[in-house]
Amino acid sequence: MNGNLQLQHFILNEQKKFPYAKGDFTLLILDIALAGKIISSEVNKAGLIEILGLTGKENIQGEQVQKLDEFSNSTLVNILSRNETVGGCASEEMADAVLFEKHTKAKYCVIFDPLDGSSNIDVNVSIGTIFSIYKLSNEGECSEKDFLKKGEEQVAAGYIIYGSSTMLVLTTGEGVHGFTLDPSLGEFLLSHPDIKYPEPPKRYYSVNEGNFKYWDKNVKKYVDHLKNNEKPFSLRYIGSLVSDFHRNLIYGGIFFYPLDYKNPEKPKGKLRLMYEANPLALISKNAGGLASDGKNDILSLKPEELHQRVPLYIGAKSFVEEALAFLNSEEK
Ligand code: AHG
Ligand code: MN
Ligand code: MN
DSSP, X not given: OOSOOBHXXXXXXXXXXXXXXSHHHHHHHHHHHHHHHHHHHHHTTBTTBTTSSEEEEEOTTSOEEEHHHHHHHHHHHHHHHTOTTEEEEEETTOSSOEXXXXXXXXXXXXXXXXXXXXXXXXXXXXXXXXXXXXXXXSTTOOOGGGGSOOGGGOSEEEEEEESSSEEEEEESSSOOEEEEEETTTTEEEEEEOSOOOOSSOOOEEEOOGGGGGGSOHHHHHHHHHHHSSSSOOEEOOOSOHHHHHHHHHXXXXXXXXXXXXXXXXXXBOSEEIIIIIHHHHHHHHHTTEEEESSSXXXXXXXXXXXXXXXXXXXXXXXXXXXXHHHHTOOOO
C-alpha cells in the first residue's frame, strides 16, 4: 500500500489542530466517508443496475427526484441515525429535519445535499455529496433551530466528488484536505494535503450563460468584462456545482449563479444556502478563497428557512472581489 495516510489516521494525528476531532467527531467524519463509499459504489455501476432515471416523485423544491438522489439520501440518513453523537439531520431531499430523539448524548447535526448535479446522473458526468456539520446548541436536545445557524458556525464541511476518482474534500476549521478513495482497499487516503487556491489562479469562469437575459445589468457587464479583456477567461460549466467548485479550487477560477429575474417580481438565486453555499463557502475560505451572495459574505448570512436559496459567487478571492466591484458599482 502506498505511503498515503488513511483518513482516520490523518484526523487522529491532527487531533490538536481539529478542535472537534475527539473520538466521536472522528467517528462522525468516518460515517460520512462510509456513506460516500456506498454511494460511490452505486454511482460507479449506475446503468448496470436499476438505479438510473427518475423516481416519478417531486421533492420539496418541486424538482424531479432521481433514484440515485433517493438512494444517497437514505444511505446518509440510515448511517447517521445509528451514530449516537448525531442529534438529527436535514437534506435537500426532505421537507423537514429528521430528529433522532433517542440520541440523548448527541453533540452534532448534519445538513447535506445527498447528490448534487442530479441532472448529470444519467449522462455519466461527475456528481457529488455536499455536507455541513454544526454543534448542537444544547447537547442531547437537537431542535429545528440547530439547522438554521450561520455558515460561520459550522464545525466542519466537505464534499465527496464521484468523478474520475472518488475524493473526499474536508475542512474542520484549519486547512482543507483531499482524500482519494482507493477502491482496492476501500480506504480514503490523503492525496491533497492543505489545498489552497493557486496564485495566480487560472482564468476560468463557471456560469450558465443561458440565463444571460434574466440577469441584472451589472452582472451582464461583469460577464462582458470577463470575455473582453486583455487576458480573456475560459468558460468551464459542468452543471454540477460540486464539480465546478472542485475544478476552480484546484486550478483557480470563479463559479457564480446570479440572482435571476425569471420572475421579475420575485428575483431569486437557485442554489441552497444551508447545504450547497455554506459548506462550500467554508471550504473556499479555509483554502484562501471567498464566497458571497453578491453583497454579503455567505458565511455571515442568518438563515430564515432550511431550503432558502441564495445567489452565489465563489472561488479565487481576487476574482470574487472583482465580481463584487462590478455588481455593486453605481455606474448608470
Ligand atoms: P442538485 O442536483 O442538488 O439539485 O443541484 C443542481 C445545482 C448545482 O449542482 C448546479 O450548479 C446547478 O444546479 C445547475 O443549474 P442549471 O442547470 O440551472 O445551470
Ligand atoms: Mn445540489
Ligand atoms: Mn441534490
